[in-house]
Amino acid sequence: MRAVVQRVASASVTVDGETVASIGRGVLILLGVAQGDDERAASMLARKIAELRIFPDDRGRFDRSLLEVGGAALVVSQFTLFADVRRGRRPSFTDAAPPDVAEPLVDAFARHLREAGVTPVETGRFGAHMDVALVNDGPVTIILDTEDLTRPRRS
Numbered sequence: 001m002r003a004v005v006q007r008v009a010s011a012s013v014t015v016d017g018e019t020v021a022s023i024g025r026g027v028l029i030l031l032g033v034a035q036g037d038d039e040r041a042a043s044m045l046a047r048k049i050a051e052l053r054i055f056p057d058d059r060g061r062f063d064r065s066l067l068e069v070g071g072a073a074l075v076v077s078q079f080t081l082f083a084d085v086r087r088g089r090r091p092s093f094t095d096a097a098p099p100d101v102a103e104p105l106v107d108a109f110a111r112h113l114r115e116a117g118v119t120p121v122e123t124g125r126f127g128a129h130m131d132v133a134l135v136n137d138g139p140v141t142i143i144l145d146t147e148d149l150t151r152p153r154r155s
Helices: 039-051 099-115 146-150
Strands: 002-015 018-023 026-032 053-056 062-065 072-077 121-123 131-145
Touching: 002 039, 002 053, 002 072, 018 072, 018 121, 039 099, 039 131, 039 146, 072 099, 099 121, 131 146
Parallel strands: 026 072, 072 121
Antiparallel strands: 002 018, 002 026, 002 131, 053 062
């Protein structure tokens, strides 16, 4: 799984002119599911994001997590995070999981965020053309990949 996490003052998703999700202070998570991802990856990534210290403390240092500030999460499925652009000019998406695999894992990821204590957790509409609006706070943008999280650190 791959996630682009943006700290936001607010964010929303609109589908066909209807707002389907919106949050105040928290994080917007653009989430891609790869071939071979599973429930364990969803759980690990959700916990990592819930506990990621990207919110400022009283001195302005990144020292508080989403849980500690009581922030919300907006999860938006985005298979294009697995675009392969190494050849030609048109991206290939063969590394992205097919929709019948990806959708339940996006739902599982949102559920794991809730189980970690994040509230509220809102979601976009899987497979829909979504208009995503956000007020980026900072800006702070972090890219996480479960493949990197499980790889041993180099010394």
